[in-house]
Amino acid sequence: AQTVTQSQPEMSVQEAETVTLSCTYDTSESDYYLFWYKQPPSRQMILVIRQEAYKQQNATENRFSVNFQKAAKSFSLKISDSQLGDAAMYFCAYRSATSGSARQLTFGSGTQLTVLP
Amino acid sequence: GAGVSQSPRYKVAKRGQDVALRCDPISGHVSLFWYQQALGQGPEFLTYFQNEAQLDKSGLPSDRFFAERPEGSVSTLKIQRTQQEDSAVYLCASSLLGGRTMGNEQFFGPGTRLTVL
Numbered sequence: 036a037q038t039v040t041q042s043q044p045e046m047s048v049q050e051a052e053t054v055t056l057s058c059t060y061d062t063s064e065s066d067y068y069l070f071w072y073k074q075p076p077s078r079q080m081i082l083v084i085r086q087e088a089y090k091q092q093n094a095t096e097n098r099f100s101v102n103f104q105k106a107a108k109s110f111s112l113k114i115s116d117s118q119l120g121d122a123a124m125y126f127c128a129y130r131s132a133t134s135g136s137a138r139q140l141t142f143g144s145g146t147q148l149t150v151l152p
Numbered sequence: 153g154a155g156v157s158q159s160p161r162y163k164v165a166k167r168g169q170d171v172a173l174r175c176d177p178i179s180g181h182v183s184l185f186w187y188q189q190a191l192g193q194g195p196e197f198l199t200y201f202q203n204e205a206q207l208d209k210s211g212l213p214s215d216r217f218f219a220e221r222p223e224g225s226v227s228t229l230k231i232q233r234t235q236q237e238d239s240a241v242y243l244c245a246s247s248l249l250g251g252r253t254m255g256n257e258q259f260f261g262p263g264t265r266l267t268v269l
Contacts, residue, residue: 137197
């Protein structure tokens with residue numbers, strides 16, 4: 036079974052600064068996807084960024100980028116130029132791409148990000 | 153545009169009562185997932201439907217939990233004889249396809265917060 040670990044329950048960042056959220060995972064599969072989701076107090080889970088395991092190039096979406104280290108099974112999220120609206124709970128998630136495997140997401144326990152004005 | 157909707161948004165039940173939680177997925181979406189999110193934790197998988205077929209119910213915590221999607225669109229999660237440990241947010245997600253491709257993104261609803269007294 037796959038597991039996802041987020042070791043930082045809480046993080047804070049000054050507005051306009053950069054913050055990195057950590058995520059590690061454990062799997063025996065070689066083909067999978069990794070995601071970062073944002074969950075504001077409204078509870079609506081929003082996809083921030085995604086990475087395919089077979090792609091070496093790190094994904095980037097505007098101010099959000101990842102550092103994907105497949106050998107180390109690490110998948111960190113970097114938020115640049117932090118904005119007040121970035122404040123939320125962030126979840127790292129894993130999904131298998133292997134034929135016959137489960138289709139659901141496996142989530143970490145989350146990191147609560149506070150953005151200080 | 154219509155996203156995933158869930159009702160009710162909040163539900164308070166007395167221990168021992170039965171509850172029914174509804175999910176309206178995005179129109180045309182083949183896959184539907186239910187997740188349970190305890191306070192301060194990441195969502196955990198409960199069950200998965202592809203159209204009307206329940207292909208995976210390995211995450212249902214007990215036989216008190218039952219889910220259905222009889223016409224392949226709206227889904228209901230039913231919990232019988234609720235217990236205090238059932239208190240959580242129940243999230244529904246849908247995706248367009250039934251496969252495991254990267255682009256098969258899961259779109260989440262706002263969840264139903266269930267409190268069992």
